[in-house]
Amino acid sequence: MADAGRIKKECKNFEQMIPDYLEGRLSLEKSRMLIGHLRKCTDCNEEMEINYLLTEGIKRAENGETLDLKVELEKLISHTEHRIMTADRLKTALQIVGIAIVFAIAVFLIFRFG
Numbered sequence: 001m002a003d004a005g006r007i008k009k010e011c012k013n014f015e016q017m018i019p020d021y022l023e024g025r026l027s028l029e030k031s032r033m034l035i036g037h038l039r040k041c042t043d044c045n046e047e048m049e050i051n052y053l054l055t056e057g058i059k060r061a062e063n064g065e066t067l068d069l070k071v072e073l074e075k076l077i078s079h080t081e082h083r084i085m086t087a088d089r090l091k092t093a094l095q096i097v098g099i100a101i102v103f104a105i106a107v108f109l110i111f112r113f114g
Ligand SMILES: [Zn+2]
Pocket: 010, 011, 014, 037, 041, 042, 043, 044, 045
């Protein structure tokens, strides 16, 4: 494969984000990039599962609970996706409000000085 090297490098960046993501320290913007990549990269997906097993699995074991790895990880990821979606909607709403305000000011100025 011609661009295997490039893909590898990309994966390396994402793999470094995984522990931060699981600790909840990764920004929403970076989480979005990471999840987007995980959805199409099996290698990083496995890396995520291993990391999740190591962090969450140990916690659960200490509490005597079991961990359904795939199910729980999917839950965590869709929760993040939901947060990203909500943030996007909020951003869009704010943009619309911003446009409405500019429009209102323009209309005001036209009537005042026009
Ligand atoms: Zn990858």
